[in-house]
Amino acid sequence: MGNLNVSVISNPEFLREGKAVYDFLNPDRIVVGIDENDNKEKIKKEIYKIYEYFLKKQIPIIFTNLETAELSKYSSNAFLSVKISFINEMAMLSEKTGANIEDVSKIMGFDHRIGNEFLNAGLGFGGSCFPKDTLAILNIGKNNDCEMSIVNSTVKFNDDLKDILIKKIKNKLGSVKGKTISILGLSFKPETDDIRESPAIKIIKKLMNVGAKIKVYCPRGMEKTKKELENYSDCIKYCKNEYECAKNSDCLILTTEWEQFKNMDLEKIKNVMKSNYFFDFRNMFSDNENIRNYFHYYPIGRN
Template sequence: MKITIVGTGYVGLVTGACLAEIGNDVFCVDVDPRKIDILNNGGVPIHEPGLQEMLRRTRAAGRIQFSTDVQASVEHGEIQFIAVGTPPDEDGSADLQYVLAAARNIGRYSNGFKVIVDKSTVPVGTALQVSNVVETELKARGLEGSDEHGFSVVSNPEFLKEGAAVDDFMRPDRIVIGIDDDENGKLAREKMKRLYAPFNRNHERTLYMDVHSAEFTKYAANAMLATRISFMNDLSNLADMVGADIEAVRRGIGSDPRIGYHFLYAGCGYGGSCFPKDVQALVQTARENGHRLRILEAVEEVNDAQKEVLVNKIVRRMGEDLRGRTFAVWGLAFKPNTDDMREASSRRIVEALLARGATVRAYDPVALQEAERVLALDLAERPDDIKRLHFVRSQQEALTDADALVIVTEWKEFKSPDFAHLKSALKMPVIFDGRNLYEPEAMSEMGIDYYAIGRPHVALDSNGKRS
């Protein structure tokens, strides 16, 4: 099938590559010539395991192309995926300007029946807005009501985890399709069924529903996952106060099959491109309809406060004035296997340490370039702080001259370091672990002063022995 992908960001690029991988003829379009140049020269503007190899195969086979030519992209695809960004507006609602601009172009250049697929995460009612925009453009061309230039707007939300997106797309646990039940909708349903047939060989994974429900499903799914994270983070702070171990609690409640273990890990807050903005957008949708989502308002509040928890532990241990102190920071991306720095906890933590006069030596396996870019923007009005922020090329280099280690992202290479070397490299054998990678008892036995999230702190005396 001939497919057009509007937007070569995270969702669009993965969607385009995977659909090309199974044999479709895919045209990816973007208004950013820099991205298109990178892709046409064999590069990938984002870090996602397996994506570069898949793009290399599909490009060599001639099944995927990249361009800034909007008209050519519309004329190419019988199915038009809109996969552009929907950043939060000032009030937290989703900014639909890029979605509606894509719809406007489809109406402006449509050369036949089009299935227009909202792949971007959009609030309930967006499909209707897209439909109205396309209708307006067709009317301006004198094509309104034309069977030849008919269209149907479909909601097909993505459920991709950054760091595992390619595998999630190729082996989906569900495919949600919201579609109208009119004649154009029936034709669109047949095309979508054919498109996704390769993913339903063993058993049917597609869930058909009305458009509003499909749009709502994406927000509801992310809101539930964010709620589980904030729930555990809130409990972890109480565990610190009462002397409980949040890891033991997690195992205790996760063993209940009604609860399960997924997204029950305490840490220093969630980030990324989805959870923060989707929670905000759903809360704002409720407000616009005269309703309050009190649980989600609390989820957002807890997450915002959680990004300060690790800093508070550092201040209690080392004082409010951190001038003359150097901290090694392991991990900058909001999660492993990505270079995504959007809403990353590291940004708040690094800024807070610098604001107190500390020097920071930061390392991340893949996000260094992106981290340097976003932190330069964050600290643009604080030139003295920027001078004390150093990006280094290895976890060992980060430890050089450091008083203590701060762990923010749970990359695999951080899970089993050489603790003897780590201890000798640090001026003070102190670890502040925002992801609970290590066991407190084991750390104390090695003479490391270890502070985790919601886990017991074992006090050491001046000789590094349990006091």
């Protein structure tokens, strides 16, 4: 067998779960990392052939070294994670001061230097990418004796946020021990069954650990949650829809912003509940003028 001349490149993807096909066909940029010792011009010609379709669409192709290509992927996700934690921290401050976090987000978003994406207050980030990539940044920093204080604070606040919200629930209900709490949404975001690092799952575990009885419903995340929480099977009931989930519950918590939930019959939900506490941790109903006619309603970042 003869000697093989193989080049290794880094071509990171920047795809959103649930929208990967669209993102693949409509990239903001294409990044290619090339080893410093390789024949760069030859590799560039091959890359241009592969991405000819995108060149015609005038999508920029950025050539760099391997380290930069890899770090650009981690940096992009870490920055978006910082943005999410920042707006959630501002949401907690808004609740204390009487500000409206949704108006704060809107005002910030009009600034072209900031932009309006990833400024929706909620439960924090989850899924397979942001948690993994922020921890990767911290590990790279540690291995290179570089303190990543901003990313470290982002990860910490994202974890602490769940306890802050549990405390909010306890304060309003008096206690959650023995209470039946209904959870709407299990996947870390809508349009997927992915529950990896899902904020909803973390909220559920924390509530069960302090004695709450849990009912859950999610359009797609049920089966994976059953496997994830199989050791909690005595404390959790899986329901066939949002109305069964809400039945005889003391408290309803919306944790994932599925479109299906936006269209649910609020009066029907209220009528089947034992008590009418509703924690909207995605602010799906914050602009609904009738919501407070049915519930003791608590969104994120609004007094």
